[in-house]
Amino acid sequence: MRELDRTEALGLLATVSLGRIVFTQDALPAVRPVNHLLDGEDIVVRVLGGGALASLAAPTDAPGVVVAYEADQIDPETHLGWSVVVTGYARPVADPGDVDRYTAALRPWVGQPVTGTVRIRPDLVTGFQVEAVPSPPSSAPWG
Numbered sequence: 001m002r003e004l005d006r007t008e009a010l011g012l013l014a015t016v017s018l019g020r021i022v023f024t025q026d027a028l029p030a031v032r033p034v035n036h037l038l039d040g041e042d043i044v045v046r047v048l049g050g051g052a053l054a055s056l057a058a059p060t061d062a063p064g065v066v067v068a069y070e071a072d073q074i075d076p077e078t079h080l081g082w083s084v085v086v087t088g089y090a091r092p093v094a095d096p097g098d099v100d101r102y103t104a105a106l107r108p109w110v111g112q113p114v115t116g117t118v119r120i121r122p123d124l125v126t127g128f129q130v131e132a133v134p135s136p137p138s139s140a141p142w143g
Helices: 006-013 052-057 096-105
Strands: 018-025 028-035 037-039 042-048 065-074 081-092 114-130
Touching (some): 006 081, 006 114, 028 042, 028 052, 037 096, 042 052, 042 096, 052 065, 052 114
Antiparallel strands (some): 018 028, 018 065, 037 042, 042 114, 065 081, 081 114
């Protein structure tokens, strides 16, 4: 297992469109699968109306809500692949131009109305890659 630096981790995160957002709901941790895109280093997700994440998209004077975002790509047979976790503040996207751009680029994958867009600014980015271990040299007398 090899630790990834910030640049490698965000680069891998940009290669997939599905991840999991971890947030607090009724004082307990909650996890939801969402699709995302990267805008620079920021992770952008759209939020369903009335869903558990709707509170993240509500405008507020607060600096944001602390969340974690995880995405991975791990082969179920070999168990090789990578995982990235981003921790940061989720804030609603208020700029109408940004909202329009994200709406066009990030299609919801469920059949419910989307009412908001959230940007996660990464403070902490961690990740690892599980790579194949090279086979040791053969110790057979004929090889």
